[in-house]
Amino acid sequence: MRRIGIFIIVVFFIAIPSSYIHASEGVGVGRPVPTFRLLDENNREVDFGTLIDRATIIYFTHNACHYCTQIIALLKRAEKKFSREKLRIIGINVMAKDKELVRAYKEELGFTFPMFAGNREDVLRTYRINYVPVLVFVDSRKIVRKVVGHYIHEPVLHEIIREIIEK
């Protein structure tokens, strides 16, 4: 019964209409992922594109979003399941303008993935971040494979990760 439920959820989200997929001129499925130099928790400016050397999830989040906090747990489990060698997770906090909030966020949640301060007009406009959570799935060739702009269930997350790892 549980397997049938999971199957239905996976089919529903894979078949979700394109209107629910977050795509635009800046970030679009099948196109190279836009990258920026952003501040990390140590105030170092890092081009996060340099970190996309394997299948990667770029995760846009902020502090006031309950679903986003829940997704962090899913991402931690996903990293463990698929291994760090195959899957990179990058967090972008759209509330954070500098290192302070990024550092506090990582400390509070035990967030071990790289995270950057993303409250910047150019970043938010390019990725069309009008809400969170948003997950951008990128393959090892730095091509965007899927963009999901809503809560994601774990079986669906794993399904998409498998797809980008295989690309």
Added chain:
Amino acid sequence: MLSRRDFLKNSLLLSGYLLVGERFVHADTIDDSAVKAVSLNVTYITEILNPPKRKDIKIWIPLPYTDAEQEIQGMKIESRLPYEIMEDKGTGNRMLFFRTDYLRKGDSITMRFRFRRKASGIIEDRDADPQRYLRPSEWERWDARITEFVSRLVGDERDPVRVGRKIYDAIISRLKYIHEICGRGVSTITFEEGLGRCDEFHALFRSMMMLRSIPVRWEQGIAFPYPSEIKKRGEFEADCINAHSWVRFYVGQGRWFPVDVSEAKRRPDLREYYFGRLVPNRIKVSTGRGLTLSPPQKGIINTFAYTYIEAGGLPVIYGHNYRNRIRYELIGIET
């Protein structure tokens, strides 16, 4: 021919109706557009899940207040922490403010009150300066695409209600509604993406109306279930998913006209209703966007619908450090 079961059910309903009186009816039989008022006992709880690691913890909780559309009675506040009741003079927003260096896991702040909300239409507020509501927040600025769209849509029309209707219909047609997100309500992105929930719909409405020099007020609250769906008792999260916004635009002589564009999208049967009226399934807790709380917070507040906490001058994490819940008990629905 009625079955025995239906006969018993109808008899029970009829006796309940006769006992309670015609003004209070069961939710199953309710037409949401015919509801005149809803009364509830409300408990709002902020609970500390994991105390923030940083000190100098400040907590602001929006304090709902009585106005022309809602009554708050018997407000009781329970907490081990001392608090102050603050008011922002600019917006009139009221809030509870707590300051401490140490929180314990399981600490909670509870507000209990009796609440009655009336179905709302045009309200008169001659004290409000309409000019103040022509200033967009940082998320409601418009660009050339919005300007051109509004120019084509509205033409030479000047009457605020007719302009409002054109924009209301256009946004409903243009945008898709999505619920499980925490919106930033940025008008330019909303216009391009064509997607959002209440904050996105109303930010865009506000931008388009202000573009035609029509003042628009932002009202912020939390949504309860519709009268037709509400249970005798219920509980839900008071977070960005259940936060709800709506707006009122100025139609002259101190009168403000309400619209709820996103709910009109969600409930096509209420599309006519929501242009000028509001179902009483909501509690207003603040007004405005881009707020400065009292005392001022360090972080950026987009809207103030539920508890906001900072530690060491930084916003803490909802769902990890704390959460808010609303419990309600239905007292009555007036039709």
